[in-house]
Amino acid sequence: MQIGYARTSTTDQQAGLEAQLQELQQAGAEQVYQEQVSAKESDSRPQLQALLKQLRAGDVVVVCKLDRLARSTADLLQLHQKIEDKGATLRVLNLNLDTSTPTGRLLFTMVGSIAQFERELMLERQKEGIAAAKAAGKYKGRKPTARAKADRVLELKEAGKGATEIARELDIGRASVYRILRQHQEQQQSA
Incomplete structure (x- = not known):
């Protein structure tokens, strides 16, 4: 067969x-x-x-x-x-x-x-191309999605929502929510 x-x-x-x-x-x-x-x-x-x-x-x-x-x-x-x-x-x-x-x-x-x-060889050429693009300032990598929503995370937290609820609403990971909140808290303490 x-x-x-x-x-x-x-x-x-x-x-x-x-x-x-x-x-x-x-x-x-x-x-x-x-x-x-x-x-x-x-x-x-x-x-x-x-x-x-x-x-x-x-x-x-x-x-x-x-x-x-x-x-x-x-x-x-x-x-x-x-x-x-x-x-x-x-x-x-x-x-x-x-x-x-x-x-x-x-x-x-x-x-x-x-x-x-x-x-x-293809993977090697790809790595070389990325390195050259980075050196020329043309390759920035993937745009961070969670950081772009940092202000909204802080607003929702201020409104009393928990990390899981914020993550679900903004379609980002809970770890990202915690990272944004921790960075905000560190900025507040150092100011």
């Missing part, structure tokens, strides 16, 4: 998920597991775990691209081992790669290593 797996990192990527589902169906996947979660932690992908659990000897796991399955070579090799342990194989559509052959297994390992290398 050919079993497809489709994944996007966020729910905002609906078009990407639909494209994968269509491609898997065209490739002959009889059953498809799909999810919209980050691949950073393999334990956080319940549909992938369900797929692996139901695999039987002779099954073929079909994915559109390797990065839909794993984020690192180690993760990829571990998942491939789980698939092989069940007597199944892996097919990657965009690479026309099939691990049921010796050549396919060799190429699979090489491509996985190259994909991880590319990802590491």
Whole structure:
């Protein structure tokens, strides 16, 4: 049986998920597991775990691209081992790669290593770009949301509301409310 797996990192990527589902169906996947979660932690992908659990000897796991399955070579090799342990194989559509052959297994390992290398280079370039933007004064990071509401926090506290109620009303964390109140108190004491 050919079993497809489709994944996007966020729910905002609906078009990407639909494209994968269509491609898997065209490739002959009889059953498809799909999810919209980050691949950073393999334990956080319940549909992938369900797929692996139901695999039987002779099954073929079909994915559109390797990065839909794993984020690192180690993760990829571990998942491939789980698939092989069940007597199944892996097919990657965009690479026309099939691990049921010796050549396919060799190429699979090489491509996985190259994909991880590319990802590491991309992250390195991203860090360098952020550092350059910070040095040029163009990158300020995320705008602090709670600090922007500090005056309103103080008003609500003055009106007799508690931290939990203030946090809920302003849609900020309780810890942020306490931090704002503590900073205000410190400013009052030093004045």
